[in-house]
Amino acid sequence: MSKESSSLLQTRREGRVLIVSIKNPPYNLLTGDILLGLARILRSLDVRDTGAVVLASAISDVFISHYSVDEILEFGELLPPFLAANTHPWMLRGLLAVETGLSYLGLRPLLRMTPLKGLAHLNGYAECAHLLRSIPQVTVAAVNGRAFGGGCELALSCDFRVMVDTPPEGTADSRGCGIGQPEIVLGLIPGGGGTQMLTRMLGPAQALELCLEGTLISGEEALKYGLITKLVSREQLMPEAMTIAERMARRNPAAVAAIKDCVHTGGSSPLAVGIRREQGGFGTSALVPEAANAMTKYLSGIDELLGPKSNLADFQSWKDGTAVDFTPGSARKLQASKKQV
Amino acid sequence: MSKESSSLLQTRREGRVLIVSIKNPPYNLLTGDILLGLARILRSLDVRDTGAVVLASAISDVFISHYSVDEILEFGELLPPFLAANTHPWMLRGLLAVETGLSYLGLRPLLRMTPLKGLAHLNGYAECAHLLRSIPQVTVAAVNGRAFGGGCELALSCDFRVMVDTPPEGTADSRGCGIGQPEIVLGLIPGGGGTQMLTRMLGPAQALELCLEGTLISGEEALKYGLITKLVSREQLMPEAMTIAERMARRNPAAVAAIKDCVHTGGSSPLAVGIRREQGGFGTSALVPEAANAMTKYLSGIDELLGPKSNLADFQSWKDGTAVDFTPGSARKLQASKKQV
C-alpha cells in the first residue's frame, strides 16, 4: 500500500467483522489511491477470519462527498484536444481493455505515473466495486452523510446500506445527507457503475431521470426507492450496521459468494444463462460440509418447524445463524470431536 | 409417469382450464418425482383443449413447504469430499450441461439411478420452471399457505400468483403462509431460479437482502413488493384463481406464448436483442387467422370504442375475451359456416 493510502484508510476488527473507514478530510473525496488501498484490503481477506466488512467514513457527517474532481479534470487531459474532439466511446473502451490487460501483467503502478493514469483510475474504480460485489464476505455501507457521485456508487456496490435519517447539525436541507449521481451538472456521467446499478435497481425510467436531472435524494426517499436497506438515527448507525454485519458473518461464505454472483452477474444475463449460473452456485454451496451438517440438523427437527405446532420463534436461531456454525473448517472439527467422544 | 409421481399429482379439468394439485403429505415437500410428473403434464397439453393451468396444493393450508432437504443432502454427496472441497461453480455448470445433453438422448431416467441423480434433479427443476414460463397456456399458482424455497420458486415461475391473506388457523404468525427463499439458513442458495426471478422482479438490492437474510415475507408484504398478483381470503382462493384462468384461457395461445417469451427471454437480453424477439412474436401472433378476425371486428366498431361517446364498458367484452373466439381453428370454422350461409 502506498504511503498515502495507508493513512487514508483505517481498519479495525470486531470479531469476524472488519470495519474499514475512509479518511480524506475535509470532504472525504474519493481518489485513485483510496480505491487502490481498499482493493488491496478486500483482496487480502480470509473467510476463516472475516465474514463481513463494514465500509464507513472517518469524517463526521460526511460519507463520501464525491470522487476527486481534480483527478477527473486530469483524465480529461488524457488526449490532445484535436483527438479528444473525435473520440467515440468504443475507442475509450478499447484503451480501457488494454489497460486491464496491462494490469494483469502488473504494470498498473507504472501506468499510474504516465498521462494514461486516468484510465488506470477508472479501471481501478471498477475493480474495487467488482470486489465489493463478489467477495465471499457480506459488505455493509454505513452512510453517515452525503454520498454523491462516486460515493453513491461505492455505497450501491455494497450488499447492504444503512443510512442516517437526519441531516448534519446546522444544515437545514435533508439533502445535506442525501445520495445521488449529480455528475451531469458538470457535463459528466457516473463512471463507477452508477448508471448500471441504478438501472438495475430502479429500471430505466427512474435511472434516466435521476442521472439526467442529477437529483440528490434524501435518506427517506432513498428508502422508499429501495436504494438503501435501512434508515436509522445518527446514534444507531454503527450499531445497526454492526448487527447486520455480525449476523451476515455467520453465513456460509460459499453461499454468500454464490448469491452475490447469481444476483449481479446471473441476474444481468439472459435468463437461461442466469439459471445455469445459479445451479452452479447451488451446487458448490451444497457440497460444503457445513451445509450438510446444517441440513442434517434441520431434518432432525423438521416437525417442530413445519408441523401444526410450528413456532417461527424456533426459526429465529436459524435466521440469526446461531443454530449451526458455518465457519469454514468447523464441520471437520465437529466430526473429529465426535469421533474422540 | 412413474408410479410415485402419478399419486403425487392430481389433475382435474374445468372447461379449458386444467387444475394440477400437488399432494405430498404432510408438508408438501417438492421432489424430483413431482417435478418429473409435472413436466410431463405440461409437455402433453394441447392448445385446442387447454388454455390455462392452475397449479394448486392438495394439502390444506400448505402450498409447498420447500424442496425435499433429503434429496439436497444426497446431492451434496455427489462428489467425494476431497473433490467437493475444490469444486468451482463452472465445473458444476459443465457437469449440468453434460446432463442436459444426455437427457436429450433420453438418458435422464438412467442417470436418476446413479449417484449423479442430483444433477438430473437440478436440471429437472429448471426444465419444469422453463415449461411454466414458456407454454402457450397461462399458468396461475393458487398459493394456499407457505411457499418457501422451492415452493416460492415454483410459484414465481407461474404467470400469475393468487395468495391467501390469512395464516392457517391456530398459527399466530402471518409468515405461516409466507413466501421467500430461506435456503441461506441451511448454508445453501436457491437452486430453482429464485435468485434470478427475484433479481428481475425486485432488482439486485432487494434480491440480495431477501436471499442473504433468508427473509420470509407475509402475503401482504408480497403484494406490496409485487411478488404476488392478488391477495384474497381463504374461501376466495380457488374461485379467484379460476376466474383469472378462465379469462386467460380465452386468449390467443400464439400471443400468450409470445408475450411469455418476450418478457422472460427477450426482457433479460440486451435491449436490441429483446426488441427483435418481440418483433418475431408480434409477427407470429398477427399471422394467426383468429387475430385477423378480431382486427376486422374491432375496425367495424372502432368509432364506438374510440369516439367522443366512447364507453369503456364496451371494451369489457374485449378484455374478457368474449368478444371474439381465439380457440385455434375457430377462424376456419367461422369462415366455413359463412360460406354455407
Next chain:
Amino acid sequence: MSKESSSLLQTRREGRVLIVSIKNPPYNLLTGDILLGLARILRSLDVRDTGAVVLASAISDVFISHYSVDEILEFGELLPPFLAANTHPWMLRGLLAVETGLSYLGLRPLLRMTPLKGLAHLNGYAECAHLLRSIPQVTVAAVNGRAFGGGCELALSCDFRVMVDTPPEGTADSRGCGIGQPEIVLGLIPGGGGTQMLTRMLGPAQALELCLEGTLISGEEALKYGLITKLVSREQLMPEAMTIAERMARRNPAAVAAIKDCVHTGGSSPLAVGIRREQGGFGTSALVPEAANAMTKYLSGIDELLGPKSNLADFQSWKDGTAVDFTPGSARKLQASKKQV
C-alpha cells in the same frame, strides 16, 4: 418526407427545444408514414441548435390512440395462409434482419411498395424508438390523453413522460386518458418495444400481468408504477413539458447521449459489459472542453458548496444548467474571448 407525412407532423421551435406534434385525426392513429417522418426529423437534429425534443399530439384530448389496425391487418396478410400457419418467430426475425440489411442499402422505400411492407413498418417503428432512446437530445412526451398500444410504446421510448391527470371532458372513466398495451384483446402482442420497456421498467411479473390482461391504467396508477415522470393538470401539460425540456436542453449533449446509451444498452447487458460501456461514455463526456470548464469553475467554489456553511440553493444554478454553458463550441468561444481581453 413523403407528402402524407409532412402534413401528419407539425414542428415548432422554442429556443433550443423542438416541439413535434402528431396530427392524424380523428384518433391520432400511428402509421408507418408518421414514424418515417418522425425518424427523418430526429435524424436531422443538430446538437448546436436543438437540445431537447417535446413529442406532443395536435389532437385535443388524445395522445395516440394506438397503431393503425388497418396496417397490422395488412401485415397479417404478409404470407399465404399455408405458410402463415407454420411460421415460427425465428423465421420472422430472419426476414426482419434481411429487411434491416436492405434498408441500409436504401431499399426500404421500394420494399414499402411490396407485400413485404409490413416488415418495413415493423422495423421502421423499432428504428424510430431507437432514435428516441439514443439521440443526444433529451426527449419529453407530453401525453394529453389516451396512449394505448403503439402510443404507449412511443411515450415509453421518450426519456421523460408528462401526463394529464384528468380524463377528457364528457368521459367519466379515468382510462379515457389511460396508458397501456391492450394488443392481447385483438390476439396480438406489442410490436414496438412494449414488452421490453415494461419488463425493464416494472419487472417480469407486472409486465406479464399488464400485457396478458391488456390492462389500461390511469395516469395516477401510471405515476405510482413509475411509468410516467409527472402528472399535471391539462393546463400545466405543455408548460411543464417545456420546463423540463428547456432545463435538459442546457445539458452537455455528449453526456446526455452517454447516459441514454448506458441506461438502455448498458443496463440491459451483463453487468461487466454495462460497466465497460459506462466507462467509455464517462470518458467521452469528460473529454468535452465544456465539461473541463465546468469542473474548473466547480473546483473554484467547492468550499461554498461542500463546506460547513454549504447552501444547496447555490447548487440550484448547477442543477438548472445555468451555471455553465454546455452548448458545443461555447468553450472555445469563451477561451477566445479571454485571449482578446
